[in-house]
Amino acid sequence: MQRTIFTTPGVNTVLRVLSTAFLRATGWTLDGQAPAGHPKCVLIAAPHTSNWDLPYTLLVAFALRLNIHWMGKRQIFRWPFGALMRWLGGIAVDRAQSTNLVAASAQALREAEGSVHLVVPPEGTRSQTRHWKTGFYWIAHEAGVPIVLAYMDYPRKLSGLGPVFTPTGDIAADMLQIKAYYSQYKGKNWRQFSTD
Template sequence: MKKWIASFALWVTGWKVELEGDVNNLDRCVLVVAPHTSNWEFVLGILAYWKLQKPLKIIIKDAHTKAWYGAIVRKLGGIGINRSQRNNLVQFVTDLYQKQSFSLVVTPEGTRSRVNKWRMGFYHIALSAQVPIVLGAGDFKEKKIYIGKSISITDLQNRPLESIMTEIQEYYTHITPKYPDQWNPQIF
């Protein structure tokens, strides 16, 4: 049912999903989504995953999972985290991967506003959990959702961080965000 709903919603709105790698990489990965300038990336990402019939989890403020609409957020894959407390998020997510397979959506900018550099939690989670990093983006000019370019766990273990970050930064150079003035293409 979700696949049909997503396919119909994407068709009606004129969006297309462009898979750039093995769809099976989406079963168990850290999915880096950028640029993050609007909440529409969340909606588009959910639709893409429903269309591809893949499991998805999203770390968000726990206020969203505790609110009146919290049951819906949790059903959509939301994992509420209290960001005012020190949490060992890397270990928490690593433990989740030991119990189940899913894509963990991470927006390394951490906000929809312009930032000077990305947060590196996605990298540390991927290394700790021994899962690949998969890149995803919504291009608002082309109306395409790109998903699937993968950086393997072997690459993560054997390549310098700067090399990996350069590859990721280059990947996003052709993407047009919803609000371009809120996107800093220099991610590190």
């Protein structure tokens, strides 16, 4: 995977200090840490209901010393912001094409060197949706890495990394457990988020 702002020496140290200071000054509480013994994992990014989720995710990632890569729709990678988005850890996704994103992402995770935390929003959109996409699940399953239940609760200004979940391959049963965990959190536009 390409070099990002999280792996750029000097810059990452300064931004970690600034991110931590900003989150504290604005009343946010952070909890959790990268799972010990699992340098590679898939982070669920939920609830995802606002454009503000990305900047806050970047701030939290710096504060928690994560090396994240995140998926975003291809339109935000157009000129003149494409290079910046990729440096921020972005991976462009063309939702109109039927490319095998799961297999490619799983292979990239397996082949990546060092610590890599792949952030995937299960809703696949900021708009209201009742159905979660399962790409995050199958990426982790095929790559043989755990899923970390990351969260951002705007009303309580609480964000962090929850339990580590190992996919069993029984997606119906596993998704019930994952969604039950997320029922306690509310996004910025919380009415758009559903774990039904």
